[in-house]
Amino acid sequence: METITRHPPIVAKVPHILHGGDYNPDQWIKWKDTIWKEDMRLAKRSGVNSLSVGIFSWVALEPEEGVYRFEWLDEVMDMLAENGITAVLATPSGARPAWMSRKYPEVLRVNARRERNLHGERHNHCLSSPVYREKTLAINTRLAERYGSHPALGVWHISNEYGGECHCPLCQERFRTYIRNRYGSLDAVNEAWWTSCWSHIYTDWSQIESPSPLGEINTLGLNLDWKRFTTEQFVDFYLHEIKPLKKLTPAVPCTTNLMGTYPGVDYPRLAEVLDVASWDSYPQWTGTERDTEIACWTAFCHDLTRGLKGKPFMLMESSPSATNWRPVAKLHRPNVHMLQSMLAVAHGADTVQYFQFRKSRGASEKFHGAVVDHEGTENTRVFQDVAAVGERLKKLDGVVGTTTPAKAAIIYDWNIRWALDDIQGMLQSKTDYASTVVAHYAALRAQGINVDVIDSRRPLDGYSLVAAPMLYMLRPGVAESLGAFVKQGGTFAATYATGYVNESDLCFLGGFPGPLKEVLGIWCEEIDALYPEDRNAIQWNGARYEVRDLCELIHTRGAETLGVYGGDFYAGRPALTRNRYGEGRAYFIAARTDQDFLNAFYHTLIDEARIPRILKNVKTPPGVSVSSRTDGKIEYVFLMNVSPQTVTVDAGALGAKSLEPYETWITQIP
Numbered sequence: 014m015e016t017i018t019r020h021p022p023i024v025a026k027v028p029h030i031l032h033g034g035d036y037n038p039d040q041w042i043k044w045k046d047t048i049w050k051e052d053m054r055l056a057k058r059s060g061v062n063s064l065s066v067g068i069f070s071w072v073a074l075e076p077e078e079g080v081y082r083f084e085w086l087d088e089v090m091d092m093l094a095e096n097g098i099t100a101v102l103a104t105p106s107g108a109r110p111a112w113m114s115r116k117y118p119e120v121l122r123v124n125a126r127r128e129r130n131l132h133g134e135r136h137n138h139c140l141s142s143p144v145y146r147e148k149t150l151a152i153n154t155r156l157a158e159r160y161g162s163h164p165a166l167g168v169w170h171i172s173n174e175y176g177g178e179c180h181c182p183l184c185q186e187r188f189r190t191y192i193r194n195r196y197g198s199l200d201a202v203n204e205a206w207w208t209s210c211w212s213h214i215y216t217d218w219s220q221i222e223s224p225s226p227l228g229e230i231n232t233l234g235l236n237l238d239w240k241r242f243t244t245e246q247f248v249d250f251y252l253h254e255i256k257p258l259k260k261l262t263p264a265v266p267c268t269t270n271l272m273g274t275y276p277g278v279d280y281p282r283l284a285e286v287l288d289v290a291s292w293d294s295y296p297q298w299t300g301t302e303r304d305t306e307i308a309c310w311t312a313f314c315h316d317l318t319r320g321l322k323g324k325p326f327m328l329m330e331s332s333p334s335a336t337n338w339r340p341v342a343k344l345h346r347p348n349v350h351m352l353q354s355m356l357a358v359a360h361g362a363d364t365v366q367y368f369q370f371r372k373s374r375g376a377s378e379k380f381h382g383a384v385v386d387h388e389g390t391e392n393t394r395v396f397q398d399v400a401a402v403g404e405r406l407k408k409l410d411g412v413v414g415t416t417t418p419a420k421a422a423i424i425y426d427w428n429i430r431w432a433l434d435d436i437q438g439m440l441q442s443k444t445d446y447a448s449t450v451v452a453h454y455a456a457l458r459a460q461g462i463n464v465d466v467i468d469s470r471r472p473l474d475g476y477s478l479v480a481a482p483m484l485y486m487l488r489p490g491v492a493e494s495l496g497a498f499v500k501q502g503g504t505f506a507a508t509y510a511t512g513y514v515n516e517s518d519l520c521f522l523g524g525f526p527g528p529l530k531e532v533l534g535i536w537c538e539e540i541d542a543l544y545p546e547d548r549n550a551i552q553w554n555g556a557r558y559e560v561r562d563l564c565e566l567i568h569t570r571g572a573e574t575l576g577v578y579g580g581d582f583y584a585g586r587p588a589l590t591r592n593r594y595g596e597g598r599a600y601f602i603a604a605r606t607d608q609d610f611l612n613a614f615y616h617t618l619i620d621e622a623r624i625p626r627i628l629k630n631v632k633t634p635p636g637v638s639v640s641s642r643t644d645g646k647i648e649y650v651f652l653m654n655v656s657p658q659t660v661t662v663d664a665g666a667l668g669a670k671s672l673e674p675y676e677t678w679i680t681q682i683p
């Protein structure tokens with residue numbers, strides 16, 4: 014297989030990193046002669062080359078049913094083209110006009126308590142509603158007809174932050190159809206959901222309903238399938254939305270803006286139908302040492318979003334300063350805006366976009382960070398920060414389309430998150446799947462390597478090391494693929510709570526970790542949950558590492574014991590094991606450890622798996638994040654101080670470099 018080293022730019026005719034963001038000129042229609050003109054001047058001054066328009070413009074485009082007003086958007090699109098600005102043009106389905114809710118109440122969502130919404134807010138439509146679908150199709154078709162060949166058009170931005178769920182009768186009907194197609198017979202449904210528990214066997218399809226606090230919430234297989242169905246609703250609605258766009262503008266890429274690890278939609282599934290992945294990133298910077306952790310979570314989400322399509326993604330939204338909906342709307346400290354933007358590029362973003370270009374004058378977002386403040390000029394600190402990013406991005410044309418070379422991957426799977434968040438057992442409120450995966454990710458990244466974040470069903474070719482913390486659910490093919498990976502020489506790291514259930518949340522019989530028992534060479538007999546104040550320990554390599562929360566009691570079945578428990582009635586029993594399987598090795602960590610253990614552990618594994626560090630022979634100090642992108646010839650190395658302290662990095666052949674708080678240094682090798 015040929016490895017791609019450089020992807021085409023997201024907008025074929027724009028070989029630059031896109032810089033810009035959400036722009037709401039419809040909020041300023043009355044003042045267009047002054048404000049719009051000034052916006053164009055300020056856009057150019059801040060190095061903005063792209064603006065996203067029309068995201069919440071439905072009522073401005075269709076003020077009455079079937080009466081369309083495109084004149085203002087014609088003017089905006091022309092103005093963008095004249096100013097060399099690429100339009101990320103949205104379909105307006107993120108928020109609907111009031112006339113529609115009034116005339117067709119079926120478009121209003123129904124919550125799990127079976128209460129129908131009143132009109133208001135956004136992102137709250139019934140995706141099954143034939144009326145809603147018809148209206149969306151009509152306006153999307155007109156947008157594609159009108160702007161399909163407009164020189165400003167670069168990307169279609171489908172709707173906005175798809176999320177939530179609808180429990181109306183129309184959705185219930187579609188859910189039943191989904192379940193019927195998935196299982197074929199009621200008997201298969203009853204078996205998959207184990208409804209013989211508590212006399213919950215369904216005897217007619219019509220008895221199946223979505224989970225509700227007023228009804229069924231303890232049939233965990235039903236809960237899982239409801240989440241899968243909800244994802245399919247979004248996939249289906251997205252495909253419905255893009256039908257006219259694909260027909261009339263097949264070459265224009267389509268995306269919808271995602272939200273990192275938002276649990277409501279299985280993003281790897283939704284991403285199958287996107288041309289390019291994009292997401293909205295709002296790190297909650299604190300100005301303290303905690304920012305190292307915040308940067309790590311943010312980087313994780315960047316890597317996750319990149320992994321969805323395995324190519325550069327769009328940072329569709331970020332705040333140039335305060336984020337109004339955070340409990341503390343803290344300002345970006347000096348260098349933070351640059352850091353946040355470069356962090357995205359470093360992890361594979363080919364765009365740096367904001368919410369929003371000009372601050373809304375009223376309503377809920379009037380105090381959200383924006384490129385242009387109420388004061389209205391370029392003479393603000395935030396504007397200057399944005400302009401500095403614009404300047405720097407202009408020098409990074411070479412980065413566009415480059416790939417992120419990663420020999421290590423970590424698995425993050427929505428299905429596992431759903432099952433663990435819903436678990437009745439272990440630690441109901443602290444299974445902490447997402448933060449556990451991020452803790453392992455942090456330890457890998459601390460070794461100065463790139464890491465891919467992938468769904469459990471992604472092929473593993475090309476990786477030397479795969480980490481899969483809490484691989485609780487083994488979906489079809491996953492155990493086989495991991496087995497083949499290890500057999501062929503791969504290094505695999507697994508933990509407690511692995512291989513308990515199949516895709517329907519039914520426990521594997523014959524011992525955990527189910528179909529991974531042979532690969533890992535162990536049998537997990539029991540799992541102990543600890544109270545918050547309880548601690549145990551793993552003794553490994555002459556050191557003692559504290560463990561908390563969850564401790565699995567395992568037996569070796571071919572694996573060698575590397576570390577043992579330090580306390581309790583299972584003191585001395587295996588807590589860390591390694592199994593040689595085929596040409597490779599499979600490690601098992603039986604308990605939840607702190608970062609000190611994970612750092613030491615992955616240091617050893619990366620050495621063993623011979624994964625080269627981005628900066629050879631360099632130990633990246635805490636607070637420094639290093640990542641790279643390459644076109645196969647030049648490697649762009651990003652060295653970022655993600656802490657509020659000055660740090661000095663001994664960057665090997667590149668010499669010593671002192672980095673100010675939050676400073677980003679970009680260099681090229683060779």
Ligand code: GLA
Pocket residue numbers: 173174293295330336337338368378381
């Ligand atoms: C979300 C939305 C935007 C805006 C921002 C504010 O990401 O997509 O419309 O409300 O939040 O942070």
Ligand code: ZN
Pocket residue numbers: 122123139140141142179180181182183184
């Ligand atoms: Zn509905």
